[in-house]
Amino acid sequence: MKYTLFLVAGMLIMSACNRDLDLKPFDKLSPENAFNTEKDLQLYANSLYLDLPDGSDIVRGDALSDYLVGRTLSNYIYGTFGPTEATGWSWSALRKINYFLEHAGNAKITDEAKEHYTGLARFFRAWFYFNKVKQFGDVPWYDKSLAADDPDLYKGRDPRTLVMDNVLADLDYACSHIRNTKDNGASQITRWVALAFKSRVCLFEGTIRKYHPKLNLTGTSNDWLDKAADAANQVIEGKQYKLLTAGATDQNYRNLFINETPNSTEVLLAAVNNKSLRVFNDANWYWTSATYGGRYSFIKTFINTYLNTDGTPFTAQAGFDNIPFAQEVKNRDLRLKQSIRMGNYTRDGAMAPPDFTYTYTGYMPIKLAVDAKATDGVAENFNSLPLIRYAEVLLNYAEAKAERGNFTAEDWNLTIAALRQRAGITGTSLPVTADPYLQQNYFPGINDPVLLEIRRERGIELALEGFRYDDLKRWHLGNLLTMPYDGMYVPALNTLMDLNEDGKMDVCFVEKIPATKVPGVYYFLIDNTQFKLSNGASGKLQLFGNLPRKYEDYKYFYPIPYNEIILNGNLVQNPGWTN
Amino acid sequence: MKLRASYGTLGNGNISPYQFLETMSVTQMGRILNGIRPDYTQQPNVIPNGLTWEKATTLNIGTDLALLNNRLTLTADWYTRKTKNMFTDGLPLPGVFGATEPKGNYADLETKGWEVSIGWRNKTNGSKPFSYDVRLVLSDNKSVITRFNNPLGLINTYYEGMQIGDIWGFVNDGYFKDQHEIDTRGIDQSFIRVSAANKILPGDIKFKDLNNDKKINEGAGSLSDPGDKTVIGNSSPRYMYGFNGNMDWNNIFVSFFFQGIGKRDFWPGADNSLFWGAYNRPYSWQPVDVMNNIWSEENPDAYFPRMRGYTALNSRAELQVTQSKYLQNAAYLRLKNITLGYNLPASLVNKAGMANARIYVTGQNLWTWSPMYKYVKTMDPEVIEGSDPELNDGAGNGMSYPMLKTYTIGINVTFK
Structure with a gap:
């Protein structure tokens, strides 16, 4: 009895010891209890979404593009830029994904659920690597979370083919295992999202291999283009999405960008913003403030590509560069009035012509910002912005097929004609002659009239949504970033101009600011250094001609940050970049 | 008179808990998923392979002295402390690691220091005595890293032989006097920028080409190739002193x-508007001392260079890079x-x-x-x-x- 007592007492003391000395924090999870149920996997998988762009990222997506000019020029094309300034060599998102893939298998759930979450993680890994490859070209491939002493930390880059084949394998797995339900909130990754993204990735890869012979991969281009068309076609055939055509012809397009709830008729995936949950973007501040925003405006060369309402090119008429703003914007593709301030555009009930305290060219974007002025000076916009929408899928499909040479009249009606009809264009028959304006200004060497129109359409439909620089890269047209910056036509100096025909004068171009000003008129100083007119005293605005821009061929691949080259001697810098 | 000596080893308990466990915190997302802002968790911190106590071994020799009828007192101490297995950041790993480098017992540190305290007290005789005492305390110490695994000899982390607080920087060589000097100097200084267009003008700073390669840069950022950087100072406070006294009459x-x-x-450093004024942000404070000391053709010996906004703020800009002249x-x-x-x-x-x-x-x-x-x-x-x-x-x-x-x-x- 005595001994039993001692024994019991001893056991109590010892177990108490164990518990006291081996405590785990109550407010945190550990890997043993974070991957057991489907709820656990969902909790972790939520974190993967943090690596998608948010609303404010989307707003800035086209800051480096050929069709915008702003307050400052990117140092990538003007001034000094080198490996020491380089950023983007961040890999924590990949560790997060690989760690999940290593642990999700332990969960005690159905295979179907396991595959769904594995597919989700592999989708995000494809997203991650696609961005890395777009930016740097060859990158090292890792499908495990690395230990601090893993020799693979110090390996060199893997070839593009290996990485992109793995990306494709991830996407194929995602497309066949992520649950096949449509998300009407457009916030989650579904099979449809994965397919649409696959068409984006494959089109990029197919065209970059075709137009960059230096990669030595031209022979594999068709394969990727076929895959792009096939993935897009699956989304089209799935009939879960269609172009938003329910409302007024002059509002349908912009309604995709300015509403709090993403319109899941057309939008597959969006950066969702919401007023009551206080998740915001800064679109209005960015697109209206002269100091916070970049003061980005479209250049005239690009605005000229918007067709007339009857489907004929605006640039087919003589003297298209000598038409005053108020006249030239009339009878154009209805996406123009949904993309820039013009005509009877109003804000809070008042007419709102282009504001020259913001714009340099006259073509002031409104596409992603809302008309109410309340958020002009604060990051509290709650309009949701699309990341993937059906129009892009149609454009991917059209371009992949046209590049492949098997584009049909039926395809035309399904894609480009449908987009144009939504934009109020009446003449939408298959083009038979190549547009010389596009060939001269944008796509020399492209003679296929259909392909030219597809590229025109992509530029206009997806303007400001963050596609442009990637498109220029894959088309081998980075040099377009150095095209002259031009603005609206100025008939004469020292003449008041009314840009929206509301009877109030808006702007006056002068070589010297007059002592007495007309109230409400902005006096734009033509200093003949930064700002010129093409004929001296009249003509198109010409901007920043004094600042020479350069886009050499090596800039298609961004430099690896200098520090990383030092840390890992096996990592070789992209050719052309020196410190 | 008294002589003292002590020797002992102590562990360091001042280290945050759970460093040995993989923990995953749960936080609310800033992104909307399916109509709500759900919670999320993600991969745990990478933990070190094996941890042990950080041990500090101290040898202290001292003396207490009282002379002249206890009027003069003196206390002096000399010590050396060797910290073994210091718990600190690991060597920087390549970015593909994708996490913060695990901390571990990676470094040894040796600190040498001394302290002296001298006091004098006295009192006059008489009906209204004057009594007073004064005391001077003076101390100093210096720490050197004696072990750290840094095979590349990177200078942005610990390295063997590094004195704690060392500041690496460029060495100034005056200003560019005129266009002729800019055209003929023959040293490529484009690594350090004066503006976006990076066109040097008179009054901009010249830097010394310490390694004579006709280029000003950071080299490989290592001890064997520090470019044109060198140790220009030390940020540790040294020779701390205090002097107090009391008088009574x-x-x-x-x-x-x-x-x-x-x-x-x-080093005045990042975003220091109080020091740099308009060189930091042009719309910021304008300290009078700065405004009166700006380079111009009439004032070529001014302390501050040619006026340029953001040069003390933007990365690699003229005043943003650490440099000898503006070290205070x-x-x-x-x-x-x-x-x-x-x-x-x-x-x-x-x-x-x-x-x-x-x-x-x-x-x-x-x-x-x-x-x-x-x-x-x-x-x-x-x-x-x-x-x-x-x-x-x-x-x-x-x-x-x-x-x-x-x-x-x-x-x-x-x-x-």
Whole structure:
């Protein structure tokens, strides 16, 4: 009895010891209890979404593009830029994904659920690597979370083919295992999202291999283009999405960008913003403030590509560069009035012509910002912005097929004609002659009239949504970033101009600011250094001609940050970049 | 006279808990998923492979001395402390690691220091004695890294032989005088930028080409190839001293306390508008000392170079790179406290029913001197780094709430 007592007492003391000395924090999870149920996997998988762009990222997506000019020029094309300034060599998102893939298998759930979450993680890994490859070209491939002493930390880059084949394998797995339900909130990754993204990735890869012979991969281009068309076609055939055509012809397009709830008729995936949950973007501040925003405006060369309402090119008429703003914007593709301030555009009930305290060219974007002025000076916009929408899928499909040479009249009606009809264009028959304006200004060497129109359409439909620089890269047209910056036509100096025909004068171009000003008129100083007119005293605005821009061929691949080259001697810098 | 010596080893308990566990915190997302902002968790911190105690072994030799009838006292100590297996950041790993490098027992550190304290007290004889005492305290220490796994010899982390606080930087070589000098100098300084277009003009800073490769840059950022950088100073405070005294005569008493640092280098650094003024952000404060000391053709020897906005802020800009000329000598001497008072005579006090009563005036931080004041007087050398975490967290160096000057007048009464 005595001994039993001692024994019991001893056991109590010892177990108490164990518990006291081996405590785990109550407010945190550990890997043993974070991957057991489907709820656990969902909790972790939520974190993967943090690596998608948010609303404010989307707003800035086209800051480096050929069709915008702003307050400052990117140092990538003007001034000094080198490996020491380089950023983007961040890999924590990949560790997060690989760690999940290593642990999700332990969960005690159905295979179907396991595959769904594995597919989700592999989708995000494809997203991650696609961005890395777009930016740097060859990158090292890792499908495990690395230990601090893993020799693979110090390996060199893997070839593009290996990485992109793995990306494709991830996407194929995602497309066949992520649950096949449509998300009407457009916030989650579904099979449809994965397919649409696959068409984006494959089109990029197919065209970059075709137009960059230096990669030595031209022979594999068709394969990727076929895959792009096939993935897009699956989304089209799935009939879960269609172009938003329910409302007024002059509002349908912009309604995709300015509403709090993403319109899941057309939008597959969006950066969702919401007023009551206080998740915001800064679109209005960015697109209206002269100091916070970049003061980005479209250049005239690009605005000229918007067709007339009857489907004929605006640039087919003589003297298209000598038409005053108020006249030239009339009878154009209805996406123009949904993309820039013009005509009877109003804000809070008042007419709102282009504001020259913001714009340099006259073509002031409104596409992603809302008309109410309340958020002009604060990051509290709650309009949701699309990341993937059906129009892009149609454009991917059209371009992949046209590049492949098997584009049909039926395809035309399904894609480009449908987009144009939504934009109020009446003449939408298959083009038979190549547009010389596009060939001269944008796509020399492209003679296929259909392909030219597809590229025109992509530029206009997806303007400001963050596609442009990637498109220029894959088309081998980075040099377009150095095209002259031009603005609206100025008939004469020292003449008041009314840009929206509301009877109030808006702007006056002068070589010297007059002592007495007309109230409400902005006096734009033509200093003949930064700002010129093409004929001296009249003509198109010409901007920043004094600042020479350069886009050499090596800039298609961004430099690896200098520090990383030092840390890992096996990592070789992209050719052309020196410190 | 007394001699002392001690030797011992201690562990360091001042390390945050759960460093040995993989933990995953749960947080609410900033992104909307399916109509809500759900919680999420993600991969745990990478934990070190095996941890052990950080051990500090200290050898201390000292003496206490009292001479001249206890009027002169002296205490002196000399110590050396070897910290083994210091718990600290690991060697920087390539970015593909994708996580913060695990901490571990990676370094050894050796600190050598000494402390001296000398006091003198005395009292005159007579009916109204004058008594006084003064004390000077002086101390110093210096720490050197004796072990750290850094095979590349990178200078942005610990390396063997590094003295804690060392500041690496470029060395200034005056200003470009004129266009002719810019055209003919033959040293490519484009690594350090003066503006977006990076066109050097007269009044911009010249840097010394220490390794004679006709290029100013950071090399490989390592000990074997530091480019044109060298150790230009040390940010550790050295020769900390204090001097206090008390005097008492005929119920009148005075006490004072001076305090300061004998040597310390300070790089004004990031977003320090109080030091750089318009060089930091052109719309920011314009300290008078800066405005009166800007290079111009009429004032070619000014302390600050040609006026250019953002050059003290943007990465790799002319004043943003650490450099010898603008390294500040942040030594200082400060009158922390002075008190003057009077004890009312006991006879008077007792009549009023009090045990004792005194009136006094005290001032704190009344006077400060620092070599740094030659260029700017906007910063307090005692609280020179960072910014106040409560008021303006992360607002940049020099933005701490300064020490206040205070005056106190007091009456102190004790009743029977």
